[in-house]
Amino acid sequence: MLDMQNVTKTFGSFTALDNLTMTVPQGTVYGLVGPNGAGKSTAIRLLTGVYRPDSGRITLEGLPVYENPVIKQRICCIPDEIFYFPSASLEEMRRFYKGIYPRFDDQLFERLYDVFQLPKKSQIRRFSKGMQKQAAFHLSICTRPDVLVLDEPVDGLDPVMRRQVWSLILSDVAQRGTTVLISSHNLRELEDICDHVGIMDHGKMLLQRSLADMQGNTHKLQLVGEVPEGLEVLHQSDSGRLKTLIVRGSVDRISTAVSAVKPAYFDILPLSLEEIFIYELGGVNYEVKNIVL
């Protein structure tokens, strides 16, 4: 379990993470979502031991991550902005990673050439952005990590390669129980692969739970009639007599409350992750209207 307890991180007078608590259960695929500037990348740098927290604890299976090579060799990270040694080829990077990560799997590396089909000897910096991303996956997966941390992992990859990469990751999760933390803005994609989700804003964790719980706890309610009291309404819009509400709570609870006021019509619909994201953040002054000029 990758755990972050009450972590605060400041950059000068700016507080990037404010008492953040996040728990990534072992063997899960955890989606970390949040608006730009929410602190996702900072959280990832702290989780991978790059930054030192001002306060709080970051542990993997109870052991601190920061400046702990034993733990860090079990974590591999593909950052948003990948950086290789200038003029390094994939083969040179393999040798480097092999010297750094004791569990580096040479055989897997050879096999993955068939998947990614990247040139061995060319300089990586001459690769396209998508190819550089593939090279990062190629290298990272071969380190045989227990925790794979990915920041916007499939940006720049074509749809086929996206599917290929997700497939690789999920098969690794299935075979080795790898824990995967993904930070992404592509919520539709996350919805397909994540089993846990955390929503961050302004350096804080607004919400974190399993996707099933999250989707079972927030619903879209359409009704014609009076809105019952006692519902936790995140958002409401009216179209003629038809009212559409985003309501927090289980289907049973909502259904009971609505039935009590006897509306002319009502229906309870599941929400997508993207809708949950939008409406949850709407409650903390990050509504869609704010970003539409």
Added chain:
Amino acid sequence: MKLRTSYFNRTVFKKNFLRFAPVWSLYTVFLLLIFSVLMDTEPARVGNDLADLMGAMAWLNLLYGGLCANVLFGDLFNPRMCNALHALPMRREDWFLTHIATGMLFSFVPNLLGTAVLFVMLDKYYYLALLWLAIMTLQYLFFFGIGTLSVMCGGSRLAMAAVYFIINFISLLVYVLADQFYEPLLYGIRIDSPAYEFFCPTLQAAQEYVNFYYDKILGGVFQGLYWDSWYYLFAIAALGVIALVGAVLLYRRRRLECAGDFLALRPLEPVFLIIFTLGVSVALYAFTQLFGLSGSYPFMVIGIVAGFFAGKMLLERTVKVFRLKTFIGFIIFTVVLIGSLVLTKLDPLGITWYVPETDEIEFMRFYRDNDNYIYNDPVDENRAVYQLESVQQIDRFRQIHSKLQADRDHTDGEICQVEVMYQLKNGSTVMRYYNADVHSAVFEDLQSYFSTPEYIFCTDDADTYIQSIRHIELDLSYNFYHLDNSGNIISLENPEDIQALMQAILKDCQAGIMAQDYTFHPNEDIHLWVFFDAAAPQKYGNIGIIETGRSYRDLTVFSGCENTLAFVESYLQSHGFVS
């Protein structure tokens, strides 16, 4: 699972060597090129040239040490690279020590190769090659250590370079600052350059280490070590190690998010801003001096304005620094600086009025320091020296000293420059430098000193000197209006004539009109040159005296020296030189 604790990573080490091969290769090639220039069939000549080169290599090591630190730790300045590398399972100590090991080898391996080449070239003087290796390694250790410390202070390559050169040349900056801006306000006080040179490691490291002199005529070799240079070298090498320890401590505390900032340590920002601002002032002043412009204070003001805001722009990495907060900082800085200048001028501690007490003084000397001085004194190149040791003499001169301090408004025009040195009984030395107005009363007091036989003959025992004179030549060629302008030189070898002339000279000395300086004789013509050949030992004698037991002095006799001229005239008449 527990990892073996090792602070060295072979993969990173190899990567460093490959990645920065152009740097150390270039250095190696440069070394070999230097050695090829030294190549000679005579090994002693190679040794001779190599000994000269050892100190000069400090300048190359200054650049190379800084460059190696910059490239090896340069990933800390690039946010993406910095984050990527520090996400790898390595401690910062691992990175640090691996880079340090690589960095040291960047110098050691090429120099080891160079040493092997020198072994062949130097033949029986092979030990010079080992000295070369030791000097290069110790010099490099210092510069690389300071370079690494500078990396840990900087957040960008430019800042690292700035910090590196500030550390290496801060004493030069302080010296120029004090010399140009504060010294003119401290009447009588001069800031000596040796102090700043001592604290400038590059200048000190560039001194000679080995005295290996090949005499082509004698065919011999003179050799030895300059121990002072070696002690300094060991000291700065130790300082290099301390800098490395400081660097690793800073690295452990480093906030990696500072990559790309100008400085990594926020507390250094005001320090940098002050040094940078003063540095720009000094640089601007020096630059304008190149074009013959004068007036240090206007350029200081311009330098402060330019330096402060340029420094602020560097620190904040934006040109938008013209804010109220910045202006407040600028005003505080300017007020403190101008306040310090005003305080210096007002001299509340009375430094410029200080005269040591008589009982504190072991002895004192004073000098004339002026181009108007007539002859080249063999004692101290271009100037004569006068030493006072008795309490009465010292006490009397202290009064003159006080007058010199009081008469401080004369900086140009007809002035006489005087240096005063007190050697105190506690071992310290007090030096003062004054300009005396030639029309003032204190000038007359000085003139009596500068007319004493001790002073004009540069001796501490005038009687012995005068007694030992064997031969005097009178040069009549110079505008001696009583005589035919024949250009003859007349010799006096008769001891009686010699002593008679000397008595006449002594009378003029006592009259205080024999000072050997045009400043003391503004309206007088030169009438005679007198050359002395004496055998007296000289306290401040030159090497010639030691070797031959003889010394030569010349004396210019001005038209006011009535006694001397009267003797010469009577001598010439009695010996039939003139009608």
